[in-house]
Amino acid sequence: MQLEAAVAIGRDTRPSSESLSRAVIDGVTALDSKYHDYGLVTTPQLHYIICCCNSEGRYGKPTLEGYYNKLSKAFSDLTKQAECGNKCVNVDGANGIGALKLKEMEKFLHSAITVQIFNDGSQGKLNHLCGADYVKVQQNPPQGIEMKPEERCCSFDGDADRIVYYYNDSAGHFHLLDGDKIATLISTFLKEMLVKVNLSLTMAVVQTAYANGSSTHYLEEIMKVPVYCAKTGVKHLHHKAQEFDIGVYFEANGHGTVLFSKKAEEQIRHLANMEQSNEKRKAAHTLQNLVDLINQTVGDAISDMLVIEAILSLKGFTVQQWDEIYTDLPNRQLKVKVADRKVIDTTDDERRTIKPPGLQEKIDDLTKKYNMSRAFARPSGTEDIVRVYAEADTQENADALAHEVCLAVFHLAGGIGDEPKPL
Ligand SMILES: CC(=O)N[C@H]1[C@@H](OP(=O)(O)O)O[C@H](CO)[C@@H](O)[C@@H]1O
Numbered sequence: 502m503q504l505e506a507a508v509a510i511g512r513d514t515r516p517s518s519e520s521l522s523r524a525v526i527d528g529v530t531a532l533d534s535k536y537h538d539y540g541l542v543t544t545p546q547l548h549y550i551i552c553c554c555n556s557e558g559r560y561g562k563p564t565l566e567g568y569y570n571k572l573s574k575a576f577s578d579l580t581k582q583a584e585c586g587n588k589c590v591n592v593d594g595a596n597g598i599g600a601l602k603l604k605e606m607e608k609f610l611h612s613a614i615t616v617q618i619f620n621d622g623s624q625g626k627l628n629h630l631c632g633a634d635y636v637k638v639q640q641n642p643p644q645g646i647e648m649k650p651e652e653r654c655c656s657f658d659g660d661a662d663r664i665v666y667y668y669n670d671s672a673g674h675f676h677l678l679d680g681d682k683i684a685t686l687i688s689t690f691l692k693e694m695l696v697k698v699n700l701s702l703t704m705a706v707v708q709t710a711y712a713n714g715s716s717t718h719y720l721e722e723i724m725k726v727p728v729y730c731a732k733t734g735v736k737h738l739h740h741k742a743q744e745f746d747i748g749v750y751f752e753a754n755g756h757g758t759v760l761f762s763k764k765a766e767e768q769i770r771h772l773a774n775m776e777q778s779n780e781k782r783k784a785a786h787t788l789q790n791l792v793d794l795i796n797q798t799v800g801d802a803i804s805d806m807l808v809i810e811a812i813l814s815l816k817g818f819t820v821q822q823w824d825e826i827y828t829d830l831p832n833r834q835l836k837v838k839v840a841d842r843k844v845i846d847t848t849d850d851e852r853r854t855i856k857p858p859g860l861q862e863k864i865d866d867l868t869k870k871y872n873m874s875r876a877f878a879r880p881s882g883t884e885d886i887v888r889v890y891a892e893a894d895t896q897e898n899a900d901a902l903a904h905e906v907c908l909a910v911f912h913l914a915g916g917i918g919d920e921p922k923p924l
């Protein structure tokens with residue numbers, strides 16, 4: 502308690518946030534410490550501010566304006582080289598803080614991008630039938646958004662640290678571009694730029710067990726990018742990604758970012774300023790702007806959206822072309838209520854169970870019945886449930902496998918309530 506502390510405080514739009522934040526201020530004041538109340542901020546904005554404070558401003562100015570200016574400048578600089586691409590996107594703000602802050606940011610972006618914000622919190626309830634998690638798990642568009650065919654749309658989650666993209670094709674079919682597709686787009690682009698600048702920096706993608714098998718296959722076999730699996734929860738992915746010069750990490754649900762080592766940042770900045778060859782210098786400049794646009798402290802829906810928009814525009818890619826990089830295996834995520842989720846224990850980064858006895862053998866047997874299949878069950882770290890994931894060659898098979906694994910969990914791991922029903 503000898504060192505002087507400075508506490509940065511921020512809150513989101515939930516009614517409970519105000520009294521919680523007041524309680525923290527009272528506690529900090531009682532301890533005679535300094536604090537700065539940043540008021541309403543997204544989770545990643547607060548992370549950005551803390552990083553600025555802890556790096557004596559090297560990461561940026563520790564204010565919301567500093568955040569908006571840093572990202573807007575990098576985005577405008579990046580996209581002014583792009584010849585084509587309509588930078589126009591519909592955003593589902595999940596009725597949370599992200600909508601508010603994106604609106605606030607618009608004037609800093611000086612029309613470098615047009616965003617139309619839906620579910621901005623003025624009417625609907627937070628995350629109700631909208632938001633990134635709803636869209637990812639339901640594999641459906643959120644309510645309250647206008648979706649013309651082929652139009653690029655995205656959903657933030659309630660505190661704006663996750664993002665997923667989607668669109669309806671001209672036949673009216675819904676296409677989801679989740680965290681795996683985002684990681685693929687970003688790592689493909691980074692790899693192209695690294696080839697141009699000819700820097701030998703290590704790069705890897707970190708995923709979790711929930712990553713679609715097609716994404717892992719594409720990254721490893723086609724892109725030749727090393728892929729690592731970490732336990733669910735961004736802290737695990739973040740730590741693994743720190744082992745590389747460029748570590749791209751994303752959970753399938755859209756939570757992720759890119760980390761650059763000090764060495765990578767230095768080499769990129771050096772080339773961007775000193776390199777003689779025009780083409781190399783330009784690529785280094787692009788990389789440098791990406792470093793500035795990416796919020797390296799944590800997954801950030803606003804920053805990730807701008808990174809994606811910039812890459813699509815620089816590559817001249819439509820959302821359909823991005824989607825076609827690889828085709829997701831049909832998949833299903835379900836949950837089972839159990840009396841005590843601790844009866845399940847896992848190994849292999851949560852891809853296999855070691856407890857209760859017999860469960861993994863049962864999952865293995867069920868999985869063998871289907872083509873291109875994979876399934877696992879793990880206890881949630883945030884809710885009192887067991888999550889089940891399955892993928893297979895068809896949606897029917899993925900649904901059937903997920904249901905059968907739910908039944909196995911229900912019977913072998915102490916399920917409560919009604920027996921899981923088929924979809
Ligand atoms: C399958 C899934 O989406 N799991 C989520 C969820 O964790 P669980 O441990 O699965 O409840 O909440 C975490 C925190 O937001 C997030 O990091 C993670 O990805």
Ligand SMILES: [Mg+2]
Pocket residue numbers: 658659660661662663
């Ligand atoms: Mg969140």
